[in-house]
Amino acid sequence: LAENEDQTRFLEKAFDMNYSWELHHLMNAVAQRKDSLKSIDRYFQREQAVYPPDVYRMRFIDNHDENSWAGTVEERLGEAHEAFAVFMFTIPGVPLLYNGQEACLDKRLEFFTRDPIEWKECDKTGFYQSLIRLKKENKALWNGTWGGAMERISTGRDRKVFAFTREKDSNRVVVLLNFSRKSLSVLPDFSGLSGEYREYFTGERAVFPPSDSLRLNAWDYRVFVNSGNE
Known part of the structure; x- marks a missing residue:
């Protein structure tokens, strides 16, 4: 892992992965309404132009620097915490789970002195366990060329909803993320994605294309899995 983002030559000579600090x-910024999804779309366009598909990018919503100096996940992301965690685990890249993130760490850790974490189970423990299983069990979400490329899906509400699909062999994952504070309905363009799916978090079955629009609550997320035999 190279603690670097702008010098891609490190990945050519010595390292397998680097940080994606800009993302x-x-x-x-999106969680705090200081920026928009257009910036995230432009980010991926630049990334795909610079990095070949076999390069790994580290994805994270927390680490030692951010927690101590910029604030906890809840301070920075608030209600968007889970939506961006799902985003981090489903886009191409390697997700980083920082100390205590799965134990609902709710304080800024001291940077230069010992500051123990209270290890406990909480509502985020099972959530992150589910995300780890999701990534491990679905080849479409694997890293580098072992996984599938990300293809954006139009929803008609693309300023608020980030939707995409990834596919590898017979495994396809479709992700819908409402990155806004308002509930809304979307009718995504599921062209080429017809079939039976299972919504990963609820276990409910769905048929694409749906006959009606999909309702997403504020900061909501849906992950649909099709493994060829669904």
Whole structure:
């Protein structure tokens, strides 16, 4: 892992992965309504033009620097915490789970002195366990060329909803993320994605294309899985 983002030559000579700091800051900015999804779209366009598909980018919503100096996940992302965690685990890249993130760490850790974490189970423990299983069990979400490329899906509400699909062999994952504070209905363009799916978090079955629009609550997320035999 190269603690660097702008010098791609490190990945050519020595390292397998580097940080995606720019995307991290964009996630914070979108959650705080200081930026928009257009910036995230432009980010991925630049990234895909610079990095070949076999390069790994580290995705994170928290780390030692951010927690101590910029604030906890709840301070920076608030109600958008889970939506951006799902985003981090489903886009191409390697997700970083920082100390205590799965134990609802709710304080800024001291940077230069010992500051123990209270390890406990909480509502985020099972959530992150589910995300880890989601990534491990679905080849479409694997890293580099082992996984599928990300293709954006139009929803008619693309300023608020980030939707995409990834596919590898017979495994396809469709992700819908409402990155806004308002509930809304969307009718995504599921052209070429017809079939039976299972919504990962609820277990409910769905048929694409749907006969009606999909309702997404504020900061809501849906992850649909089709493994060829769904």
